[in-house]
Amino acid sequence: MSTTHERGLSVRGVSKRFGATQALHSIDLDVRPGEVVALLGENGAGKSTLSNIIAGVFGSDTGRMTWDGQEYAPAAPRDALDAGIALIHQEMRLLPDLSISENVFVGRQLMKGGRLDRKEMDRRTAEVLHRLGLDISPRRLVGSLRVAAQQQVEIAKALTLNARLLILDEPTAALGAEETEHLFAQVDALRAQGVSFVYVSHRLEEIARICDRVVVLRDGQGVASHDTAQVPVRRLVEDMVGRSIESVFPDLTPPTSEVALQVDGLTAADGSFRDISLTVNRGEILGIAGIVGAGRTELVRAIAGADPVARGTVTVDGRTLRPGDTRSAIAAGLVLVPEDRKAQGVVLDMSIADNVALANLDSVSDGAGFIAPARVARIAREACRTMTVKGRVDQPARTLSGGNQQKVVIAKWLERKPRVVILDEPTRGIDVGARAAIYDVIVGLAAQGIAVVVVSSELEEVLGLSHRVMVLARGTDRGVLDRTEATDVAVMHLAAV
Template sequence: MSTPLVEAQGIVKRYGPTTALADGRLTVLPGESHALVGRNGAGKSTLVTVLTGLQAADQGEVRFDGEPAPALADRDAWRRKVACVYQKPTVVPELTVAENLFINRQPLHHGLISWRRLRAEAASLLDTWDVHVDPEARTGDLKVEDRQMVEIARALSFGARFIILDEPTAQLDKREIERLFTRMRALQQSGVTFLFISHHLQEVYEVCQTVTVLRDARWIVTAPVAEMPRAALVEAMAGETVAEQAVHIRESDVSTSVLLDVRGLTSDAYQDIDLTVRRGEVVGLAGISGSGKTELAESLVGLHSPTSGTVQLDGEQLPFGDVRAALEAGVGFVPRDRHAQGLVFGMTIGDNATLSVLDRLGRFGFVRTDRRRDFAAGLIDRLDIHAEGPDQPVSDLSGGNAQKVVMARALASEPRLLVLINPTAGVDVKSKESLLARVDTARDDGTAVLVVSDELDDLRRCDRVLVLFHGRVVAEHPAGWQDRELIASIEGVDHGGGVDHG
């Protein structure tokens, strides 16, 4: 058996009290495409930061070709070993392909950049690795797949033969994905080794020889792809199916009227979406990153404008691209990032909680302080926000209580439709339960609720869960689903072992 090209053993990485990786292991043989899979939070990104020398492990060892990894400060040595092509490009869009390939190491002539040699060396590099891109093209004008190949070629020019591809297909269509895989296979034959990170499990079976699974920050299994049935792979990612999970399944009342009616909604992120939510119904949207689920939800609250299709809320046309108009139409919203989108940190709890209802708290553009304080105090009590009172700065709050303020503002306007994106992200267990209890209350009040989440616990409260894959609805699961069933749909693999291409 040949010496592993890359070997990581017993990798432990902590960030303060959080253990991001408790037992990271990886053994990649020369010339293979090795898949690294696991659900969000499994530890994949942390392992990549250690494998690329961006951060040192607290425990454990990384070896390349049987030799210890370079010192962290020796960036040139790391570049000769490994490179990562991320989902977000690291090229400079305004520069040409040639300039990006040799950035900070341009050939010089009498102390000045030799543009002729730069173009010639770029053309030679691209030709060596069979990358069909014009060296003089502006990099920002390239298609995503060509930009990725430029990044791969740049990495290979340093001498690296181990390339990490982090969600490389997230922004590609089916034909572009096939071309990327063809190029990967050709590069493998030329001696390049890949670590392929993807949520699309059918891609693992198409392009990889070996797969490693991480779960809950630990190594679970490494096996040849050909010997790992899809059901077993999903089981390894999900853990044992907990059949006895206590899930209260409500009988959905199909006699209630449809409140949200989405027909043929299409944008760059999703295609031809049909969706209904009834009064007092909670519908979940699940899918991997790049599935279109978040963009779909954000379109309903006015953050994006679809290119075609219609949305009716209680029989009236919902306006697109206008957050205020959506709020006035009866849409409440908890955004995906409370720090960047949900809170104004220079303001008090009361200010933040009542931003959506200022018109109710005064007349002629003036807000009565006493009415705002009383209204906010009621929300604090209703949401069980642990605070000194409405005048406390929201920046003083813990993550769970800060998220409750965001939820309080969404509920303050008494919405007919409540759209929640990752509503319990980064909160403690007790706060999570409190926030999800508010979802139950909204349902009981007859509100239509749409929950977009990567957390299975958030989706368990739903009457049904729709799964998006590559921008299309590919599955619907009624309440009571098993974890492995839903994860199989999310990852694009049906439970019977076939591939669901959407």
């Protein structure tokens, strides 16, 4: 008769090499029924490689696995799914031109009488979306959803699989506090039914809330294992990076009294926000906080000219921008680092150099209007050096870690010597080491006299980086707090009004 331990997942001595890179070195991992095990580590630590091996995406070079007390060696993801193991990728793999229910049941459509049973697919999808706190039509096209809602659709797919082991890779990266709690409630309900989880996250404050144990990888090796999740965040950070972290957020320098960005009475064409006014001085960092759906992303996209407005003005250094015109904004020195770097920030199949060049065609072309490759390479090398991007300038952006991709997005805009920089979710899905580097960049921009606006779903990030914090709720300005009065309690009180 199998023991409880045998009925879970056991990984022993698993290693994996990709060319000259040893991605995993003899990894051991146990996941028992009804248990949530946190798998932590910086980008490149081996978390995704181990997750992919367990999920059958590719095989290991050495080692063995057992599942339910039986040998387990999936040759493909279908083998893992048939065994009851599912991986929910951090990078969303949805089909934008299909409905939510079609995405949820893609590859396993429900049939009735030889025909597609859309009614039942819609019913089951609506049920699981409701459990996640997303009450929208299952027939809505996925391409019309914001990033947070798309992430919930990915999670809904997992919940309909009836898997007994779910590997969740950054499941809350795009979610706000309310959506995260809905997900945690589902995890708690499923673990009570014996469902197990491997939980990969860079949000270390979540670990104590949802996990039972913690395993930490560094450079492809298991470096720490904690029998409880009640581990101080500082200790987990030190496990992950191999050194002491004295301060995550750099010290801020005082801003000037000169206004760089002024927004007056801005109202969205789609009604997502209304009558927003704000100013940001040179050298100031303004944080924008609020729960998902508050209109934060819609606001900064409108300020940058990416979305249309019904009324209101945006002024940079006294120059009023043409509404809904990104070229006008960029020409005035206002740039936006978008929330979805893979879809909107970088062209994944292009090199680092070409990505930098896209935002700086006027600088990389010769007098006749042709692109000068030598100039592209030179500007890209300088941009990468400034942003400490780890990679060759001829390397495809797809091959970079999330942190380095984000650095490329920031680097290409900094080449334009902007006066105002807006960053929407600047550290989403990025490990703690890369976060610290990006925080240094953000504070460094302000120290140079650039006006900075930061939108983040992570309240600690907004509070740690900002001179002032604007709180949005349901598309309206609920108040602006100075750094001395901006606490998590004060911000959430305004956000929940």
